[in-house]
Amino acid sequence: MTAPAHELGDRAREVFRVVVESYLGSGTPVGSRTISKLSGLNLSPASIRNVMQDLEELGLLAAPHTSAGRMPTESGLRLFVDGMMQAAEPSAEERAMIERRLSEQGPVEDALAAATTALSGLSACAGIVLVPPRELRLRQCAFVALSATQALAVLVGEDGSVENRVIDLPAGMNASALAEAANYMSARLSGLTLAEAQRRITAELRSERAALGDVSRMLVERGLAIWSEDGAHRPVL
DNA sequence: ACACGAGCACGATAGTCGGC
DNA sequence: GCCGACTATCGTGCTCGTGT
Numbered sequence: 001m002t003a004p005a006h007e008l009g010d011r012a013r014e015v016f017r018v019v020v021e022s023y024l025g026s027g028t029p030v031g032s033r034t035i036s037k038l039s040g041l042n043l044s045p046a047s048i049r050n051v052m053q054d055l056e057e058l059g060l061l062a063a064p065h066t067s068a069g070r071m072p073t074e075s076g077l078r079l080f081v082d083g084m085m086q087a088a089e090p091s092a093e094e095r096a097m098i099e100r101r102l103s104e105q106g107p108v109e110d111a112l113a114a115a116t117t118a119l120s121g122l123s124a125c126a127g128i129v130l131v132p133p134r135e136l137r138l139r140q141c142a143f144v145a146l147s148a149t150q151a152l153a154v155l156v157g158e159d160g161s162v163e164n165r166v167i168d169l170p171a172g173m174n175a176s177a178l179a180e181a182a183n184y185m186s187a188r189l190s191g192l193t194l195a196e197a198q199r200r201i202t203a204e205l206r207s208e209r210a211a212l213g214d215v216s217r218m219l220v221e222r223g224l225a226i227w228s229e230d231g232a233h234r235p236v237l
Numbered sequence: 238a239c240a241c242g243a244g245c246a247c248g249a250t251a252g253t254c255g256g257c
Numbered sequence: 258g259c260c261g262a263c264t265a266t267c268g269t270g271c272t273c274g275t276g277t
Contacts, residue, residue, distance in 0.1 A: 031268050049269070050241085069268065 015051045016060060020072045020080045024144075024154050024164065029069030077144060077152055081166055137193055141185040143167075143178045143219070151178065153223050158191070170218040181216040185223065198224050 015035055022030040032045040032052060052070050055061040060076035063069065072080065140156040148169070155163045188204070189197035201224060205217065 029268090033268075045242090045268090053270090063269085 012051050012055060015048060016055055016072075016076070016080075019052070019055075019061060019070055020076065023071050024142075024152075029063065029071040031069035034069070074145065081152065081164075137191060138189045138197055139191075141189060141223075142182050143223075145169075145175070145178060155194075165223075167219075167222055170215050170222070172215050173219065174215075177213060177215045177219065180213060181219040181223070184216065185220060 018035050019030050022034060032048040035048045035052070036045045052061060055076075056063070056070065059073060060079060061070040062073045062076075063071070137158045138155055139158045142154045142156070144152040144154065151167055151169050151173075153165045153167045157163070185197075185201065188201055192200065201220065205221065
């Protein structure tokens, strides 16, 4: 039982967004107190819990155990990804609104923030703005299974920024192979730029020094490939 | 009537400490 | 060093009071 994004209220959508982003950033379940602080909704943890319970009933969130925080389910992550990727051509009126808001801003950062806010407001979903790449140094990598054939690849930067890509899984992929691939990449890319990490891991894979199973190796190669393909643009949420 | 916040009891986990 | 008991912390569900 999964509700489309547009069926969620503004408050539920904001809570869901904060849960997913916090989970992708930390890899750990998120509690109501944390959401209360991060969401900017000025709601108490008790109210956040009520919203989270609704989201859990909708199948978007789940708790690993009674006293743990909530984490997004596969359906929830799928909805989050779909919400970001269902990009449609804006109407002339919407385009004019975006350009008007951009023209009101001074610094680039403010313009980007305005563009993201405008897109988010128009689409009622998360907004994505693409900017030229910068020297992001990496801290951690994780793979989150979305289905039997797809996973969400997550890169965490040293500055706390998070980048996500949907990746097709090799046949025979399982949870342990996902973890093996993520651990392998995290151990080797820490402190490196994306380009440096790609060169290092590629060289290691070619030299047969990588202590990886075949399936995990394929996943690492696909992960490197997908970031190589669109590395010219860096999404900002 | 409804939404929200506060308070309470309870559960799970992690850290600490002492005994072996 | 290992194991079990204890404690602190964090999170939950539930109930009740309050404001609109």
